[in-house]
Amino acid sequence: xxxxxxxxxAAIGLGALLAGCAGHPAGTPGYFSDGxxxxxxxxxxxxxxxxxxxxxxxxxxxxxxxxQASFFGYRATFDESGRVVQWRQLRTERDVAxxxxxxxxxxxxxxxxGEPNExxxxxxxxxxxxxxxxxxxxxxxxxxxxxDGMLKGVIRISIDGGARAR
Amino acid sequence: xxxxxxxxxxxxxxPAAQRRTSxxxxxxxxxxxxxxxxSLADTAVPSGTAMDVVRSRLGIPQAIxxxxxxxxxxxxxxxxxxxxxxxxxxxxxxxxxxxxxxRTPERFAQxxxxxxxxxxxxxxxxxxxxxxxxxxxxxxxxxxxxxxxVTVTLGADRRVISMTGFD
Numbered sequence: 025x026x027x028x029x030x031x032x033x034a035a036i037g038l039g040a041l042l043a044g045c046a047g048h049p050a051g052t053p054g055y056f057s058d059g060x061x062x063x064x065x066x067x068x069x070x071x072x073x074x075x076x077x078x079x080x081x082x083x084x085x086x087x088x089x090x091x092q093a094s095f096f097g098y099r100a101t102f103d104e105s106g107r108v109v110q111w112r113q114l115r116t117e118r119d120v121a122x123x124x125x126x127x128x129x130x131x132x133x134x135x136x137x138g139e140p141n142e143x144x145x146x147x148x149x150x151x152x153x154x155x156x157x158x159x160x161x162x163x164x165x166x167x168x169x170x171x172d173g174m175l176k177g178v179i180r181i182s183i184d185g186g187a188r189a190r
Numbered sequence: 191x192x193x194x195x196x197x198x199x200x201x202x203x204x205p206a207a208q209r210r211t212s213x214x215x216x217x218x219x220x221x222x223x224x225x226x227x228x229s230l231a232d233t234a235v236p237s238g239t240a241m242d243v244v245r246s247r248l249g250i251p252q253a254i255x256x257x258x259x260x261x262x263x264x265x266x267x268x269x270x271x272x273x274x275x276x277x278x279x280x281x282x283x284x285x286x287x288x289x290x291x292x293r294t295p296e297r298f299a300q301x302x303x304x305x306x307x308x309x310x311x312x313x314x315x316x317x318x319x320x321x322x323x324x325x326x327x328x329x330x331x332x333x334x335x336x337x338x339x340v341t342v343t344l345g346a347d348r349r350v351i352s353m354t355g356f357d
Contacts, residue, residue, distance in 0.1 A: 067321060073321060084308055105348075106328075130256070131262070139254060145241070171240075171284035173284070
């Protein structure tokens with residue numbers, strides 16, 4: 025393909041991606057986190073969550089992980105009265121950086137990254153996979169664990185090709 | 191069914207159209223039998239089944255849960271569990287320790303208004319299919335195989351207010 029045409033297509037794609045991120049209010053840091061938002065507000069704007077779970081402190085969490093092709097995920101954490109105490113995007117750099125191979129468990133991975141989009145096994149060892157944007161490029165984020173649930177590594181694989189360990 | 195197919199094969203003087211129809215009926219019966227067997231098989235996950243075998247047979251779970259000790263459970267619900275919702279709990283080696291049918295009459299009967307919390311509800315019945323907000327509170331819908339859905343409404347204190355759809 026002509027390099028000029030390729031650059032134009034890439035620029036259009038990047039623009040669309042940035043516009044998409046900026047256009048989704050849920051992606052704004054602090055959205056729903058002004059202290060007054062409730063479960064009702066979250067349900068009204070985001071709909072039914074894809075997953076409901078309770079953390080170590082017994083707090084109710086609603087995850088919005090979209091479908092299997094989704095690149096974005098969000099989480100609302102509520103206090104005991106149903107008020108939002110935290111709203112955040114999932115699978116950020118900070119989430120990945122907080123996972124430590126040999127120390128973090130499958131439970132930590134689940135709490136940090138949410139439900140995987142895909143799950144596969146290599147020689148009996150579970151691998152959980154998500155779709156993420158990294159450096160504005162689409163990637164697979166893969167968490168590799170031992171059968172007893174200990175994290176062995178996290179790797180990013182460019183959907184365009186090439187892999188990079190965290 | 192095999193006898194039926196044999197009979198069709200052994201009727202050399204039957205008109206071709208009638209034979210084709212018989213074959214179609216036989217094929218449909220065979221397909222139904224295979225589908226029924228698959229539905230029965232998907233809940234019969236014996237203890238000791240490895241996690242990768244479960245993934246291969248049943249697909250990705252709809253929900254992954256961890257208890258306070260880090261024990262991992264997978265829930266299969268809705269379309270991924272055509273014969274009923276269930277939860278598979280794994281041991282420390284990644285093998286099935288327990289297969290638990292969710293949404294049985296006994297488990298619905300344990301839901302108590304004013305007592306059962308949202309967390310207990312998830313442990314009892316698994317992931318709700320849908321959450322909507324009503325005047326009273328959050329309405330959690332639990333689908334059931336071959337029966338109408340049950341809706342449990344939770345109040346602001348995150349305890350059950352009411353349950354409808356279960357007799």
